[in-house]
Amino acid sequence: MLRKRSNSPSAVLKRDVQKLVRLIVIQRDGGCLLKGFGFPCHPTLQANHLVSRSKTVGFADTRLIICLCLGHHKGYHSQQEHAYRARIRELIGPDRCALWDRAEADQKSHYMTAYDWGKEILALKAELQTLQQ
Numbered sequence: 001m002l003r004k005r006s007n008s009p010s011a012v013l014k015r016d017v018q019k020l021v022r023l024i025v026i027q028r029d030g031g032c033l034l035k036g037f038g039f040p041c042h043p044t045l046q047a048n049h050l051v052s053r054s055k056t057v058g059f060a061d062t063r064l065i066i067c068l069c070l071g072h073h074k075g076y077h078s079q080q081e082h083a084y085r086a087r088i089r090e091l092i093g094p095d096r097c098a099l100w101d102r103a104e105a106d107q108k109s110h111y112m113t114a115y116d117w118g119k120e121i122l123a124l125k126a127e128l129q130t131l132q133q
Contacts, residue, residue, distance in 0.1 A: 013117035017060045020124040022047040022067075027131045029067035037087055038080075042071040050088070051103045056110040058103045060120040062127065063096050 005011065025047050032041045048068040051058040058064035066088060068076060076084040089097050112120075 009114035032069040041069040044070040
């Protein structure tokens with residue numbers, strides 16, 4: 001039977017990155033960024049990557065991640081994606097939009113080792129601590 005997820009050092013660290021990113025964006029955004037947009041929010045909150053997680057660029061950059069409830073997260077990844085993206089662009093401001101555009105256009109391969117992911121985790125922990133003060 002195939003394992004559903006990898007237990008390699010990098011994979012484990014990436015899951016830790018995801019946990020930290022989720023905590024950061026929930027606190028930073030104060031809940032679902034799209035609350036009141038279209039329909040009521042679902043109580044489950046998620047970290048929504050504006051750039052595909054399959055691209056390493058921006059995977060741990062919280063400027064490229066927003067907090068969405070489960071319902072709005074599903075809506076973002078549906079036929080209504082264009083409307084959601086337009087609203088998100090209004091909310092995150094021009095600097096983050098420019099970063100989002102550059103990250104989406106980036107076609108380079110950004111290889112990350114376990115050591116690199118460890119450094120990302122340290123930076124995310126510091127960011128979370130700053131938010132909590």
